[in-house]
Amino acid sequence: MERRKILIATKTYPSISTKYQETVCTAGVLLDDDEKSVQWIDYWDILPTITKNVILKLDWFQEFKMKIKDIAKIRCILTFGYGNRKDYDAFLEYLLKFNVECVVDVRMVPRAWSRKWYGDKIKIFCELNNIEYISKTALGNTSGKENWIPINQEEADKALHEIAQIAQMGNVLLLCAEMNPNRCHRKEVADCLGNLLSIPVKHLE
Incomplete structure (x- = not known):
């Protein structure tokens, strides 16, 4: 059996x-x-x-x-901002430490000051480490500040529920540009997901 x-x-x-x-x-x-x-x-x-x-x-x-610590390790919404980092070292360390299954890019435009942080480059890096990468531009921010104002609320709600489904399978990491989560809209996006799933949110810096 x-x-x-x-x-x-x-x-x-x-x-x-x-x-x-x-x-x-x-x-x-x-x-x-x-x-x-x-x-x-x-x-x-x-x-x-x-x-x-x-x-x-x-x-x-x-x-x-x-x-309790096991629950947090297995199912948790994580966030990370690359800021002015020039390599993937800290990013990879967090991905492995928290057993991240999927990286969700919440930038409205998946581009950056460095080509390394373009969405297509991150996707290649994640796939080399057996981690899924998804760009969700619907979760991007139009406010220019930390308060989250999506392009289209209906599309944003749909994207949240899609990510919530993925998050039930394992840890999800929300990726954005701003290093400080208190100055980034990803904090609000993460809180919405945490409330949908009743699981904790952890901001990585």
Whole structure:
């Protein structure tokens, strides 16, 4: 019988079941053989609270207790601004440290003072490190300041929900130009995603 590893994140309050008397929805992160997150998954447990003869049918699951720091490590919205950096050293360090699955470029125009930070160059760099790169110009900012005013609110909302779907699979890093997150619209974008998914936001500098 196939066995899989799931890092349990949450369980719901028990529900009445006509077949098993009580069940509870359980959710967590499916892990591969190297214990890296693969996808968010949920399933139903059978609760042995009514009779001792009822057994949890979880033969193919191996449960792990999840600490708060583990949750933050596996599912978290990250942000990073390259600023005046001339190389990818700090960028790559963060990508590896936080197991980033996808880099989302939130610049309205994916260009920079250095060709190195152009979207196409970042995409090549990310792919060399087995990390997905996506440019979401709909999440760009027209205000010229830290307050976020998207080009089109409807398109921005659509982009947020698309990134939220990706973020359920693993850590996402929002990339922009300004090094200080308090002076960049990505902070507001990250907060919107964090609220959508009820997961923490961490700004990397």
